[in-house]
Every structure is written in structure tokens, then in C-alpha cells.
Amino acid sequence: MSKLITLKDKQFKPYILECDILEAVKKMANVINVELKNDLPLFLVVLNGAFMFASDLLKEITIPCEVSFIKVASYDGVGSSGTVNELIGLNENLKGRTVVIVEDIIDTGLTINRIAEILYLKEVKQIKVATALLKPDTYKKDLKINYVAHKIKNEFVVGYGLDYLGYGRNLKEVYILA
Numbered sequence: 490m491s492k493l494i495t496l497k498d499k500q501f502k503p504y505i506l507e508c509d510i511l512e513a514v515k516k517m518a519n520v521i522n523v524e525l526k527n528d529l530p531l532f533l534v535v536l537n538g539a540f541m542f543a544s545d546l547l548k549e550i551t552i553p554c555e556v557s558f559i560k561v562a563s564y565d566g567v568g569s570s571g572t573v574n575e576l577i578g579l580n581e582n583l584k585g586r587t588v589v590i591v592e593d594i595i596d597t598g599l600t601i602n603r604i605a606e607i608l609y610l611k612e613v614k615q616i617k618v619a620t621a622l623l624k625p626d627t628y629k630k631d632l633k634i635n636y637v638a639h640k641i642k643n644e645f646v647v648g649y650g651l652d653y654l655g656y657g658r659n660l661k662e663v664y665i666l667a
Contacts, residue, residue, distance in 0.1 A: 493667055496656040501647055501664035505639055510621070510649060510663065511545060513638035517619060518549030521589070521636060525617070526552050528587040532619075533579070535604065536560040537658065538593030541650040542621040542638070546591060557581055561600055583611040589636075593650045594622040596643070598630035605632050621649060622663070639663075 494501050521530075532550070534543040536558050547556060559579060588608055595601055595618070605616055619636035626643045628634070641663075647653045648660030657664070 494657075494660070494664060496647060496653045499653060500667040501653075501657070502667040503662055504641075504644075504646060504665040505649075505663035507661040510638065514542065514545045514621070515549050517636045517638055518546055518551075521546075521617075521619065522549075522551050525554075525587060525589070528614075529553055529555070530587045530589050530617070531555045531557060531581060531583065532589045532591050533604070533608075534558045534591045535593070535600070538650045538652070539591050539621070541658070542593055543591045546619065555581070559604065561604065579607070579611070583608060583613045585612065585614050587615050587617065588613050589617045589619055592618065592620040594624070594646070595620045595634060596624040596627045598628045598632065601634075602630050602632055622646065622651075 530552070532543065532547060532554055534540065534556065537560065557579065590601060590604055592601060601618060608616055616632070617635045618632065620634060621638045623634055623637045623640050624643050625640050644665050646663050646665050647657035648663045650658050651663070652658045
């Protein structure tokens with residue numbers, strides 16, 4: 490595993506190894522392939538953070554599917570800003586579709602709940618949620634999180650798509666504040 494890294498003014502230490510991430514993602518994909526084999530799901534990837542997770546996940550999805558992207562923001566530095574701003578919207582007709590929201594991390598649930606509200610207005614058949622990381626101690630919303638690669642403590646993490654002030658998204662592993 491890598492050593493301490495510095496991003497801007499903060500130091501981070503290794504938290505989840507790349508091999509552990511990829512193994513968990515493959516297991517998740519296997520479950521999705523079975524559960525949604527009779528659907529034509531649309532994987533809705535939440536940018537920017539979920540790009541690495543989505544890439545790894547979708548390489549393991551063997552059922553027919555479509556992929557689209559939405560960009561929302563709710564973070565400012567190391568904490569939530571408390572608001573969700575939709576930056577790039579959806580163009581697909583989602584009526585009657587199964588949508589799998591692909592998220593990098595779920596902590597308070599603010600972002601995922603806002604996306605679900607938007608999707609329900611578009612009359613989707615069902616919503617499934619797949620996330621690389623879940624903070625179960627801070628997630629108190631009602632929306633079910635169907636697929637979780639890793640549950641983590643309520644700590645600030647970077648890497649594997651997650652950033653600190655724009656830095657660290659390209660790291661293959663997940664790091665935690667040192």
C-alpha cells in the first residue's frame with residue numbers, strides 16, 4: 490500500500506486498497522447482473538466523483554444496459570454545503586425504466602435523495618442505488634441503498650474519484666485524513 494500523500498494543505502493515509510475495491514466492485518456487479526437480468530437498466534452515473542467506480546462497475550456488467558451521466562454538487566472543501574445544485578440534467582425518457590444511480594460516496598444522503606426526487610418526477614419504474622462507499626452512521630434517509638462496495642466510518646476520504654479541492658480523484662486507492 491502507498492505511503493502518506495499530501496493534497497494541497499492536508500495529509501492523507503491509505504485506507505482501502507485498490508485490490509479490495511476491485512474485488513468488492515466485481516461482487517456487486519455479479520449481484521446486479523442477476524437481479525436486473527430481465528430489465529434494461531439505465532446506469533445513471535453521478536459526476537464527477539463516481540467516474541472511476543462507474544468505469545470499473547460497468548466493465549463487469551454483462552446484461553444489456555444503457556449509461557448516462559448527471560452532475561450535481563453538494564460539497565465545499567471537506568464538508569457538505571447543505572444544498573444540491575443540478576449542473577447537468579437528464580435527456581433520456583425514463584418513464585417505466587429501472588434506473589441504477591451510481592454514486593461514489595453516500596454520507597448524509599442529501600444528493601442521492603435529490604436525484605431520486607428528480608427521477609420519480611420522470612416516472613421511473615424503480616430506482617436502485619449502487620455506491621462505492623457508504624457512511625452508515627451518517628445516512629439517515631429512507632431511500633434504500635441496494636449495492637454497497639464498502640461501508641466506512643464518518644471520515645473524510647479522497648481517491649478513487651473522490652477529491653479534496655479538486656485533487657486526488659485519480660488515486661487508485663481510497664485515502665483518509667492522516
